[in-house]
Amino acid sequence: xxxxxxxxxxxxxxxxxxxxxxxxxxxxxxxxxxxxxxxxxxxxxxxxxxxxxxxxxxxxxxxxxxxxxxxxxxxxxxxxxxxxxxxxxxxxxxxxxxxxxxxxxxxxxxxxxxxxxxxxxxxxxxxxxxxxxxxxxxxxxxxxxxxxxxxxxxxxxxxxxxxxxxxxxxxxxxxxxxxxxxxxxxxxxxxxxxxxxxxxxxxxxxxxxxxxxxxxxxxxxxxxxxxxxxxxxxxxxxxxxxxxxxxxxxxxxxxxxxxxxxxxxxxxxxxxxxxxxxxxxxxxxxxxxxxxxxxxxxxxxxxxxxxxxxxxxxxxxxxxxxxxxxxxxxxxxxxxxxxxxxxxxxxxxxxxxxxxxxxxxxxxxxxxxxxxxxxxxxxxxxxxxxxxxxxxxxxxxxxxxxxxxxxxxxxxxxxxxxxxxxxxxxxxxxxxxxxxxxxxxxxxxxxxxxxxxxxxxxxxxxxxxxxxxxxxxxxxxxxxxxxxxxxxxxxxxxxxxxxxxxxxxxxxxxxxxxxxxxxxxxxxxxxxxxxxxxxxxxxxxxxxxxxxxxxxxxxxxxxxxxxxxxxx
Amino acid sequence: xxxxxxxxxxxxxxxxxxxxxxxxxxxxxxxxxxxxxxxxxxxxxxxxxxxxxxxxxxxxxxxxxxxxxxxxxxxxxxxxxxxxxxxxxxxxxxxxxxxxxxxxxxxxxxxxxxxxxxxxxxxxxxxxxxxxxxxxxxxxxxxxxxxxxxxxxxxxxxxxxxxxxxxx
Numbered sequence: 218x219x220x221x222x223x224x225x226x227x228x229x230x231x232x233x234x235x236x237x238x239x240x241x242x243x244x245x246x247x248x249x250x251x252x253x254x255x256x257x258x259x260x261x262x263x264x265x266x267x268x269x270x271x272x273x274x275x276x277x278x279x280x281x282x283x284x285x286x287x288x289x290x291x292x293x294x295x296x297x298x299x300x301x302x303x304x305x306x307x308x309x310x311x312x313x314x315x316x317x318x319x320x321x322x323x324x325x326x327x328x329x330x331x332x333x334x335x336x337x338x339x340x341x342x343x344x345x346x347x348x349x350x351x352x353x354x355x356x357x358x359x360x361x362x363x364x365x366x367x368x369x370x371x372x373x374x375x376x377x378x379x380x381x382x383x384x385x386x387x388x389x390x391x392x393x394x395x396x397x398x399x400x401x402x403x404x405x406x407x408x409x410x411x412x413x414x415x416x417x418x419x420x421x422x423x424x425x426x427x428x429x430x431x432x433x434x435x436x437x438x439x440x441x442x443x444x445x446x447x448x449x450x451x452x453x454x455x456x457x458x459x460x461x462x463x464x465x466x467x468x469x470x471x472x473x474x475x476x477x478x479x480x481x482x483x484x485x486x487x488x489x490x491x492x493x494x495x496x497x498x499x500x501x502x503x504x505x506x507x508x509x510x511x512x513x514x515x516x517x518x519x520x521x522x523x524x525x526x527x528x529x530x531x532x533x534x535x536x537x538x539x540x541x542x543x544x545x546x547x548x549x550x551x552x553x554x555x556x557x558x559x560x561x562x563x564x565x566x567x568x569x570x571x572x573x574x575x576x577x578x579x580x581x582x583x584x585x586x587x588x589x590x591x592x593x594x595x596x597x598x599x600x601x602x603x604x605x606x607x608x609x610x611x612x613x614x615x616x617x618x619x620x621x622x623x624x625x626x627x628x629x630x631x632x633x634x635x636x637x638x639x640x641x642x643x644x645x646x647x648x649x650x651x652x653x654x655x656x657x658x659x660x661x662x663x664x665x666x667x668x669x670x671x672x673x674x675x676x677x678x679x680x681x682x683x684x685x686x687x688x689x690x691x692x693x694x695x696x697x698x699x700x701x702x703x704x705x706x707x708x709x710x711x712x713x714x715x716x717x718x719x720x721x722x723x724x725x726x727x728x729x730x731x732x733x734x735x736x737x738x739x740x741x742x743x744x745x746x747x748x749x750x751x752x753x754x755x756x757x758x759x760x761x762x763x764x765x766x767x768x769x770x771x772x773x774x775x776x777x778x779x780x781x782x783x784x785x
Numbered sequence: 786x787x788x789x790x791x792x793x794x795x796x797x798x799x800x801x802x803x804x805x806x807x808x809x810x811x812x813x814x815x816x817x818x819x820x821x822x823x824x825x826x827x828x829x830x831x832x833x834x835x836x837x838x839x840x841x842x843x844x845x846x847x848x849x850x851x852x853x854x855x856x857x858x859x860x861x862x863x864x865x866x867x868x869x870x871x872x873x874x875x876x877x878x879x880x881x882x883x884x885x886x887x888x889x890x891x892x893x894x895x896x897x898x899x900x901x902x903x904x905x906x907x908x909x910x911x912x913x914x915x916x917x918x919x920x921x922x923x924x925x926x927x928x929x930x931x932x933x934x935x936x937x938x939x940x941x942x943x944x945x946x947x948x949x950x951x952x953x
Contacts, residue, residue: 343901433869434817434850434869434873440820440822441866462865462866463821463822463860463861464901465901467896469899470898470899488826489826532830548835551830554834555835568922569826569827569920780822781822781823
């Protein structure tokens with residue numbers, strides 16, 4: 218903390234650094250100095266070079282833009298806050314941290330700020346008819362009026378217009394502030410962490426490029442992702458990911474739900490691994506409210522979390538086979554997923570939307586039938602996972618399609634804010650379960666798989682090994698489940714004191730964080746959900762130029778995107 | 786008696802073309818692989834997976850709207866998505882049916898307070914079957930399809946009855 222202060226003083230930035238209880242070091246700078254401060258913090262010896270998250274908090278007088286920085290080398294975190302007035306200009310920091318590309322657009326849109334210096338300052342989540350500043354007001358005021366306005370603006374030809382306007386802007390000269398310029402990665406040397414475009418060998422002079430629209434309805438985009446690709450033959454010249462087709466205001470609606478009910482929404486954000494989002498929120502709440510969680514509850518959280526992790530990885534592994542042309546893999550993996558969902562339903566009462574992890578503990582204790590089911594599953598899964606590994610990963614065609622495709626080196630992976638299996642696939646040994654243990658992970662034994670190659674195949678290897686490790690942890694949880702209560706005594710209507718906290722869990726997609734601001738009432742003041750899949754998506758988007766269409770499908774598949782989480 | 790069975794109105798020999806098509810439609814409801822949100826996992830992936838096995842009912846997914854009979858709207862539709870949903874519906878050949886799966890597609894579900902979310906997909910496409918639940922179990926989806934099959938059959942019988950009434 219003092220180191221950060223010294224760095225900022227040397228850089229001649231007026232800043233106040235303080236320690237906020239249950240959050241950590243918070244550094245406050247003026248909006249004009251934010252860029253200077255970030256450069257100084259990144260390049261100094263404390264090397265806060267990883268942008269964990271970028272978002273805004275509406276304080277009533279201004280919008281606090283929060284830059285959440287982390288240093289892997291020193292294991293330190295710093296929250297840099299810069300207050301921006303309503304309607305003011307938000308200066309982009311994408312050239313300092315490429316990870317800010319999409320979160321910046323989202324923040325500017327939802328708080329009604331103007332984005333300057335961004336290569337693609339278009340709206341990210343909503344259409345032109347929908348009002349901006351959706352996150353600004355503290356209540357969902359005049360929802361009907363806004364809805365009617367949005368309805369009037371929906372136009373069936375909107376899709377055509379977007380594509381044609383893109384075609385126009387592609388033709389525009391790069392560098393103009395209004396039009397879309399090529400993504401930063403397309404210009405070698407422009408971004409310090411940018412990727413270098415592979416030179417095209419098939420380009421004929423004056424040949425016309427084709428704009429291909431993939432999605433939102435496309436079987437290989439896993440949901441409602443839309444990719445607009447500019448093609449030269451079969452090679453992608455530039456690509457843009459369009460999201461927001463599932464934007465349903467989970468962050469906003471959380472401000473009108475009681476603490477015990479927010480998990481209902483979070484289940485539906487990352488709908489394949491609900492336990493993890495619930496857990497992140499519960500941990501953040503417990504940090505502010507100072508709730509002690511019983512040991513048995515922590516174990517149950519780990520147990521359910523790992524069961525859910527396998528279920529989530531399976532949902533990725535099967536469709537990954539579908540993407541690369543292996544239909545059978547899907548059927549084999551879903552056999553295991555059915556068994557898993559049976560167990561989860563037995564314990565929590567629902568197949569997908571569990572609402573099981575509550576602030577203070579878990580909803581109910583493990584059932585007697587579930588334990589036997591879990592043991593049977595583990596015995597079966599040990600065989601099935603090897604079968605699956607042979608069937609898909611051992612397949613020569615699959616290997617040929619994935620090895621050496623979509624390579625992130627260490628620097629790029631960190632620059633784009635990748636976390637989880639994508640980061641570990643690029644050789645960065647970082648797992649929140651081991652490095653910042655939560656729940657009962659400090660008492661469990663497991664290995665963190667890391668692969669060096671950084672390609673699609675490496676990410677597959679990491680996730681496959683994670684499944685084996687999860688099975689190992691489940692067995693430990695079942696064998697060593699301590700006696701005791703499954704939940705602490707918590708008030709029915711929880712009113713945490715005024716405060717701010719950040720809690721992160723290792724979800725199947727990476728670091729899933731919840732940044733919570735409490736104002737002493739029974740409703741959260743602001744709930745920020747750090748979506749690991751959004752950061753993965755923008756990294757994947759940056760890698761598109763130079764790939765073939767078929768490779769783009771495999772690349773996007775390997776990022777394990779859940780669009781509910783990307784759009785929220 | 787036996788002759789009646791052979792030559793009666795509903796016999797195999799004198800089956801009307803509408804009835805024949807109706808049987809064909811009922812037994813091969815191909816749906817469009819168009820998952821929007823959470824419901825897609827249950828309604829499209831699990832229902833066609835090894836346990837629930839949608840195929841045995843003749844229900845199978847097609848990737849293109851041009852080859853699909855049924856659109857399962859599986860998830861929250863917001864105003865950005867709405868033009869696409871409508872367009873996909875328009876691209877499907879007649880006859881076509883729409884199944885609104887889950888609370889979001891029926892009414893907006895847990896997200897209906899948010900201005901960007903549409904309160905039910907029936908604002909933009911005509912819905913034949915509503916399946917409640919958040920998300921509905923794969924069994925519910927299959928029951929929804931059985932209801933849809935009955936509905937198709939009832940519609941054809943209505944048409945036939947009207948034709949008889951006209952004396953044709």
